[in-house]
Amino acid sequence: MLKFFYFFISIFSIILIVFRSHFVLGSILIFSRWILVFILLLGILFYKKRKSKKVFIPIIFTFILLLTDWAFDKYHTAQTFAFLESTKTQTLKVMTFNLYFRNKDPNVCINTILEYAPDLVFCQEITPDLKNVLDKNLIKKYPFYKVLALKGTHGVGVYSKYQLSNEYFLNNRNGLPFAHMVTINHPTKKIQTVNMHLASPAVAFAEPKNFVQLFKKNEQQRSQQWAKIEKELAKHDSTSPKIIIGDLNTLTYEPLYRNILSNTVDAYSAVGQWPGLTFPNTHKLPFKTARLDYILLQGNIAPIKAEVPQKSSSDHFAVYAELEI
Numbered sequence: 001m002l003k004f005f006y007f008f009i010s011i012f013s014i015i016l017i018v019f020r021s022h023f024v025l026g027s028i029l030i031f032s033r034w035i036l037v038f039i040l041l042l043g044i045l046f047y048k049k050r051k052s053k054k055v056f057i058p059i060i061f062t063f064i065l066l067l068t069d070w071a072f073d074k075y076h077t078a079q080t081f082a083f084l085e086s087t088k089t090q091t092l093k094v095m096t097f098n099l100y101f102r103n104k105d106p107n108v109c110i111n112t113i114l115e116y117a118p119d120l121v122f123c124q125e126i127t128p129d130l131k132n133v134l135d136k137n138l139i140k141k142y143p144f145y146k147v148l149a150l151k152g153t154h155g156v157g158v159y160s161k162y163q164l165s166n167e168y169f170l171n172n173r174n175g176l177p178f179a180h181m182v183t184i185n186h187p188t189k190k191i192q193t194v195n196m197h198l199a200s201p202a203v204a205f206a207e208p209k210n211f212v213q214l215f216k217k218n219e220q221q222r223s224q225q226w227a228k229i230e231k232e233l234a235k236h237d238s239t240s241p242k243i244i245i246g247d248l249n250t251l252t253y254e255p256l257y258r259n260i261l262s263n264t265v266d267a268y269s270a271v272g273q274w275p276g277l278t279f280p281n282t283h284k285l286p287f288k289t290a291r292l293d294y295i296l297l298q299g300n301i302a303p304i305k306a307e308v309p310q311k312s313s314s315d316h317f318a319v320y321a322e323l324e325i
Contacts, residue, residue: 003055006043009036010062017069023219024212026255029069037066077261080270081302083324090188091304092323093118096245096293098197100314101125101153108313110137116309116320117141119161120184122245124197125314126155134159146182156180156195156246162187170228172199178225181232184243189325191301192236194229196246198222222249223256230263233298241301241325247293247316264296265303267321272306278317288317295321 013036016029040063047056083089095118099109110133113121121142126134131149138159139145146167147157154176158164163185170179180195199221204214233242244264250257252269268276268291277288293316297303306321 006040006047006055006059009039009043010058012036013040013062013066017065020069021255023216023255026258027251027253030253030255030258033066033070037063040066073258078263078265078298080265081297081300083300083302089324090186092120092186092191092301092325093320094120094122094243094245094295094323095318095320096122096124096195096247096295097312097318098124098247098293098314098316099126099130100316101127101130101151101155103130103314105313106130106133107137108311109318110134112309112311112318113138114141115311116318118320120193120243121159122193122195123157123159124155124195124247125153126157127151128155130155131157146180148177148180150176153200154178154197156197158182158193158195160184170225170232172221172225179229179232186325189241191325192233192240192242194233194242194244194246196225196229196244196248198225198247198249200249218249219254219256223259226256226260236299238299240299242298243301243323244296244298245294249292252291260296264298267295267297267303267323268306268308268319270306271303271321272308276306276308276319278308278319280315281312281317282315292316293319295319297323301325 016025019025020029040059043059095116097109126147126149128149131147142159142161144160144164146164149155156177164182165185166183168181169177172178178198182193184191184193199218201215201218204211204218207214277291278293279290302324304322304324309318309320
């Protein structure tokens with residue numbers, strides 16, 4: 001019986017690796033890779049004692065294949081930029097906050113922003129009412145801002161202590177923004193930023209019977225949106241600092257996240273404490289289950305510190321980071 005079980009695990013692992021970019025199978029591979037490695041390791045030890053070469057060889061082959069796949073991912077992950085010790089650097093503090101368009105007590109979020117006092121605040125789901133609250137409480141400390149307030153979930157904006165320029169949007173097929181492009185005119189250099197809110201998979205979770213079909217469609221939308229963001233970023237010098245920030249609506253074990261890490265650094269993964277979950281904030285669950293909000297970096301910029309503030313009236317928690325520029 002165990003022989004058939006380990007043969008199944010080996011074949012299953014190989015299938016996952018072959019289809020590592022599939023939106024479902026790739027997610028299973030990333031999520032369960034170390035579980036499969038552990039099971040196969042037990043199989044190697046078990047069959048080594050039994051001297052059963054027919055099963056031992058395919059198990060150790062699959063074990064090595066899984067480790068190689070993991071090493072391949074690590075090799076193709078962007079590395080944090082390393083400043084020379086002699087280089088004069090400055091610290092830039094940033095925060096991303098999906099405020100939730102139905103937020104009934106936005107002052108809780110405002111207080112979190114004011115407590116952490118970032119230099120740049122990137123927000124998603126800014127409605128006209130939320131904009132009024134933000135303007136009232138933030139403009140004195142953040143005199144430079146670019147905000148597009150919309151009903152529903154597509155409003156977006158940035159509040160800054162530094163001058164802003166070159167604002168434009170990337171829109172979805174309905175003409176609504178999924179990315180807000182703004183240049184930060186820091187005293188030492190220009191920093192290109194992208195405030196993201198990629199397509200939400202909420203519809204898929206709302207219809208369990210059609211989940212796979214709807215989630216596949218959503219994953220394709222997010223992948224296409226990320227490809228458009230990458231195309232815009234490629235217009236800038238590869239060494240210039242870039243901050244790609246916001247609500248990716250993408251889990252860390254999805255193939256899309258793995259692909260994103262091939263040319264960006266996840267600030268929280270680099271310097272934050274695991275697991276860094278940001279969603280959901282609800283009385284229906286006593287704990288968070290997912291990480292959807294990110295601060296990603298490209299070019300001559302490096303993370304120093306990152307954390308998830310624990311006070312929020314949104315369905316998301318904020319992400320805060322201190323960066324070296």
